[in-house]
Amino acid sequence: MRVAVLGTGPVGQAVAARLDELDHQVTVGTRDPEGAMARTDPDNFGNPPFPVWASQHSDVSIATLPEATADAELIVNATNGAGSLEALEAAGEDNLAGKVLIDIANPLDFSGGMPPSLSVSNNDSLGEQIQRRFPEARVVKTLNTMNAYLMVDPKQLAGGDHTVFISGDDTDAKNQVAGVLESLGWSNIVDLGDITTARGTEMYLPLWLRIMGATQNPMFNIKVVR
């Protein structure tokens, strides 16, 4: 599959690398490819600058947001939640229309310090905002409830015996995304329902952040025990 992964941060890198490993044709889309490839400083998390990652993943192309999405069969929004709507706008509505758009972003607001709060919650969600703004995109919210390394390789923790959620209005799109999740190693997939259920997974983030703060280890996930 031709996949556009939007975002050059840790989530974008992890998803792009894994989909490349699974032999998809992956393009990382970013607002300013030249700027991204000119970076020399580690990111805020201490990860090497993007060009180091890019040099290690030479099968992955780097392109602008419209270029990356124009021919994509699957689009992954791995941008910062605060900039997601703007990034998708820059990709262009026509380039999203009819396509499955996996939305991993969380609307984290760091303006009040750590841990972040949410910039949208309770009666709305980023997933819904994206679906409303791009009604012809087939938005599926998923993978936003765990660390990037676990997103793409769940079996490294308890053999994969933990849960990933999906939310979206389009059943066929959710089935396709479930197939992608299975290819990543997910077996415990809970379909929560329509895109409004993204409120649930986005509002879980504050608990995720507190569990992370208490355990000092981001390599955890929750399992729905029933």
Add this chain to the structure above:
Amino acid sequence: MRVAVLGTGPVGQAVAARLDELDHQVTVGTRDPEGAMARTDPDNFGNPPFPVWASQHSDVSIATLPEATADAELIVNATNGAGSLEALEAAGEDNLAGKVLIDIANPLDFSGGMPPSLSVSNNDSLGEQIQRRFPEARVVKTLNTMNAYLMVDPKQLAGGDHTVFISGDDTDAKNQVAGVLESLGWSNIVDLGDITTARGTEMYLPLWLRIMGATQNPMFNIKVVR
């Protein structure tokens, strides 16, 4: 222990019954004991009216909020989140001072229909509101992330292999509450930190509600897998 359980709803009933079974001296506190004992209609969930439950638990006393809390060594807030501050106000600040106050309530707002949203979230929580209003109470938020039946008997699901969280500013109070939780059957107890971490567990409720909606079964809980 002399325990005051505030609230006559399903959570109050479940907690009071279980603590009675564990040989604590339990008083259910409610604004209007006579009114509660005069009810003849099932509650909104179809449960029998309170007097039926009371007749089946004759060791449990029923009293006003100040009466129930005055001599209590442990207080459990199992009132509706929307009425919790008012109920605790009615109990009286002096009756709460210095005592461990387990807060199970969730600030659910049903005014916008189902599923409910939260009346406080993101930058504050009901747990924090209670602690701020009653600074001498030793508030511990816990048990607010699962069904009432699981709260008091976690071993009925997967042998208890799932997680309960605690949040609070007072370490001794949290240790006492952890002891109570263990007596109920909990073994997987995660201390998230101070009372501000109640934002995490209260904001999990929207996800709980969507999982419940998707699975149509309230007898589930999450386990932190790490």
